[in-house]
Amino acid sequence: MSDAESTDEFEPVQVFPESEEMDLRPGADDCYKCSTCDSECPVAAVDDEFPGPKFQGPEQWRLKRKDDTETDDSVMSCSNCMRCDSACPSGVPLSQMHNTARGSFVENQMDKLSREYIRNRILSNYGTLAWFGSKVPRLANAVMSSSVVQTVNEKVMGITAEREFPEFAEQTFREWWSERDGATVQSDEKRVAYFHGCYSNYNTPEVGKAMVRVFESFGYEVMVPPQKCSGTPMFANGMLPDARRAAETNVAELSAAIEDGADIIASCTSCSLSLRQEYPELFDLEGIEDVSAHTYEALEYLRIHEDLSGALEESEVDPRKFAYHAPCHARNQGLAGQAIELLDGVEGAEAEDVGDSCSGISGTYGWKEEKYDTSMKIGAEMFHHMEEAEPDAGMTECPTCAMQMEHGTGYEIRHPLEVIAEALVE
Amino acid sequence: MAIESDVLVIGGGLAGASAAIEAARGGASARLVTHKENTLRNASGLIDVLGYHGSDEPIVEPFEAIPDLPDHHPYRKVGVDAVRESLALFDEITEGLYEGGHTETNALSPTYGGRVKPTSRYPKSAAAGLASRAEDTLLVGFETVTTFDAPLSAERLDSSVPFEVRGVTIPFPGEFRADARITRLARALDADELLDRENRTGTREALAERVSEHLGDAKRIGFPAILGDEEHREVRETLEDELGVPVFEVPMGPPSLPGMRLEDRLYEALETEGVRVESGNPVVGYTADEGRITAVSVDRGRREIPYHADQFVLATGGLVGKGIDSTREGVFEPVFDCHVPQPEERYEWFHDEAFDDQPYARFGVAVDDDLRPLDPEGDPEFSNLRAAGAVLGGYDMAREKSASGVSLSTGQVAGRNANEDLQ
Structure with a gap:
């Protein structure tokens, strides 16, 4: 072969051995070190010890190509808000790299008998905890809110005593669903499967009920398939085997619903992001791409498939002003402006965006005793803007952002679906 | 079906923001979609109109030099008055943050x-x-x-x-x-x-x-x-x-604080004008009917969501912003596949010396006086699509120091024309 011919058969030099697992090399190579991710990282903004997403992602990935290099433990300080993903102008899959590094750190370097591991395992399996709690909600609420238990939690478990544990509902969403005998609307054309997640099942069933009422008012048959945690808290704690087990159930059940003609709807933006993005990025399961492609956030779905703005323009709610915070995970799905745009059309509702900062709680992150201060420092900007807005209530799609908003400002927090349900159904 | 606006602007940099602000001021409902953080964070924060043309001597009076530019230059498409107007709009938006509006003479800033x-x-x-x-x-x-x-x-x-x-x-x-x-x-x-x-x-x-x-x-x-x-x-x-x-x-390279301050100010202005802004997902395709675009599709991770509008503005940036892309076979505009004039032979894309007058630096879509991208025959690709900013071809922003002026002026004109053309 002549030299002229060979120029078009360019092969990059193999610097690193072929990856046997997920190939993150193209992602690492795409980083041109502009540091936009670092300047957008809410943890790096308040924690000088945290080296930032550029290190956690591409730089650490490169360092790890050497056999004797361990994952730096700072990866556990990443809150998995995933803002770096939407910051990167070069398409580096930062959160995928962080999730992978964190998973490897927990599996290979973390002492499985350490307090941190046990605490993280419990926090990331919130659904299991909540399942027990919901069996005896009043007792559980009384126990969890006792200051003695809170102190023990902090001293023994490393769970901050600063926060009020979320109350379990006296009737879970699923209990309500079976009591009402499931769907009241049947349709072969318009069908959705509701992924309620742990929180709207055990803690805020009113969000799930609002979702059902709104979708039924548009003529949708709602299915509620069996399901486990979306994996969001597990990813954030590097508990990938737990997340994978839950994913196996979810992908099988949701695939069956898709088979029945349904699209998947979530009311929690972290659940929808997980099914959409983290599932196919981290697991290779039969049907996982299909589940990803059929998953939507609830209002996003109606906005695409129905004339939701038109319906809202003729609607009305009791006059109230909301201070709206867009969760980072909603932002990543391009949904940050959606609630404000929809509520602008509803007579009586006024919604003010409290800015693009992170709430700081990031699921289980702000529950950890050693992360609590960081979490509150990140949230300070949002608290300040909420108070400036002087609302009647706060509003967000994410249950843990809602906890943080309430904790930082004292305002009651609503989900947009609840207000939309009030506008369209009640 | 349901995500609709009068004018949809694709791209959230200087050009896209100017277009959306101008369209909204004209009375249109405007929506701006942007894929990632825009490249203003990579920008110095200086607003150049025209620094060099045809020699190594810096231009003193950029507005006087504009008529000497070749016909296909974006400034010649919009005209020198439009460039002045777009700077007036910029001055208004950035009041208190920027200086230089007191004169038409170029300032010399240290780098x-x-x-x-x-x-x-x-x-x-x-x-x-x-x-x-x-x-x-x-x-x-x-x-x-x-x-x-x-x-x-x-x-x-x-x-x-x-x-x-x-x-x-x-x-x-x-x-x-x-x-x-x-x-x-x-x-x-x-x-x-x-x-x-x-x-x-x-x-x-x-x-x-x-x-x-x-x-x-x-x-x-x-x-x-x-x-x-x-x-x-x-x-x-x-x-x-x-x-x-x-x-x-x-002024410094990325992450640039002056660029971030400018970005904050521009996005405040978008909010004030009632422009709906969405970021996080790329526009990847479109549907058209009889030469008119009816909707673009936004890639929300493994599914494409249609965004409907009456008028569209393409402000996706150039080679850096990825509004213009290339393979070893050719250079293309990835959203609408608008024609990008280029030499057939790849070895004519560039000259050997890095700081030569590089042909690739001028790659971009060619437009008519209404800023509508043109097909290889010289006819508009679509009747309701306009292009603005670095996606435009026919100028070398790095060499001329003209990036911001071209973005502001073509953005404003594209937004205005889109608004005037509303059906």
Whole structure:
């Protein structure tokens, strides 16, 4: 072969051995070190010890190509808000790299008998905890809110005593669903499967009920398939085997619903992001791409498939002003402006965006005793803007952002679906 | 079905923001979709209109030089009055943040590499550094901010300007990681973090103290552009009070604080005008009917969501912003696949010397006087699509120093024409 011919058969030099697992090399190579991710990282903004997403992602990935290099433990300080993903102008899959590094750190370097591991395992399996709690909600609420238990939690478990544990509902969403005998609307054309997640099942069933009422008012048959945690808290704690087990159930059940003609709807933006993005990025399961492609956030779905703005323009709610915070995970799905745009059309509702900062709680992150201060420092900007807005209530799609908003400002927090349900159904 | 607006702008940089603001001011419902953080964070924050054309001598009066540009240059498409108007709009939006609107003459701003650069508008924070002030200058760099080598920059500047320039490198006050981000240092100045709790010395005062011993006869002091983010005005004022001479920022590469401040201001203006802004997902395709685009599709991860509109503006950027892309076979515009004029032979895309007048630098879509992209036959690709900013071809922004002026003016004209064409 002549030299002229060979120029078009360019092969990059193999610097690193072929990856046997997920190939993150193209992602690492795409980083041109502009540091936009670092300047957008809410943890790096308040924690000088945290080296930032550029290190956690591409730089650490490169360092790890050497056999004797361990994952730096700072990866556990990443809150998995995933803002770096939407910051990167070069398409580096930062959160995928962080999730992978964190998973490897927990599996290979973390002492499985350490307090941190046990605490993280419990926090990331919130659904299991909540399942027990919901069996005896009043007792559980009384126990969890006792200051003695809170102190023990902090001293023994490393769970901050600063926060009020979320109350379990006296009737879970699923209990309500079976009591009402499931769907009241049947349709072969318009069908959705509701992924309620742990929180709207055990803690805020009113969000799930609002979702059902709104979708039924548009003529949708709602299915509620069996399901486990979306994996969001597990990813954030590097508990990938737990997340994978839950994913196996979810992908099988949701695939069956898709088979029945349904699209998947979530009311929690972290659940929808997980099914959409983290599932196919981290697991290779039969049907996982299909589940990803059929998953939507609830209002996003109606906005695409129905004339939701038109319906809202003729609607009305009791006059109230909301201070709206867009969760980072909603932002990543391009949904940050959606609630404000929809509520602008509803007579009586006024919604003010409290800015693009992170709430700081990031699921289980702000529950950890050693992360609590960081979490509150990140949230300070949002608290300040909420108070400036002087609302009647706060509003967000994410249950843990809602906890943080309430904790930082004292305002009651609503989900947009609840207000939309009030506008369209009640 | 349901995501609708009169005008949909694709791209969230200077061109896209100008287009959306102008369309909204004309009465249209405007929506702007942008894929990622825009490239303003990678930009110096200087607003250049035209710095060079045809020689190595900087242009003094950019508006007078515009008529000499070739016919296919974007400035010739919109006309010199439109360029003036777009700067007036910029001045209005950035009131208090920018200077330079008092004259049509180019200013000469020092760069971090130690050159001077002709520019039309500059952040207020850079004003005291202009070469036209001809005052002896001290440049101060920081040990950990390795992207600004003050002594080297000073040495180069000193050899080309009619005043004396010295440079020193000092440690940034306070205890930071050796690789502390410049945004972290900016925030320490913003908050005036206390270094010494007993004496209650803040970062700003401590910085002034460290610099003062190097001041000498200098009549002004330049720092890399990291002097605060939201509180940049106060940071600069404190330093000036403490040091007794004007203080300025030298524009820097990414992440650029002046670029971020400009971005904040532009996005505030979008909100004020009622423009709906969405970020996080790319526009990847479209549907059209009889030469009119009916909707574009936004890729929300493994599914494409239609966004309907009556008029569309393509402001996706150039080779850096990925509004223009290439393979080894050709150069293309990825959203609408608009025609991008290019030599057939790949070896004619470039010249061998890196700083030659490079053909690839001019790659982009060709447009008519209404800024509608043209197909290979010279007819509009679509009747309701206009293009603005770096996606346009026919000019070399890096060589001419014309990027911001082209973005602002073509953006505004595209937004205005889109609004006027609403059906």
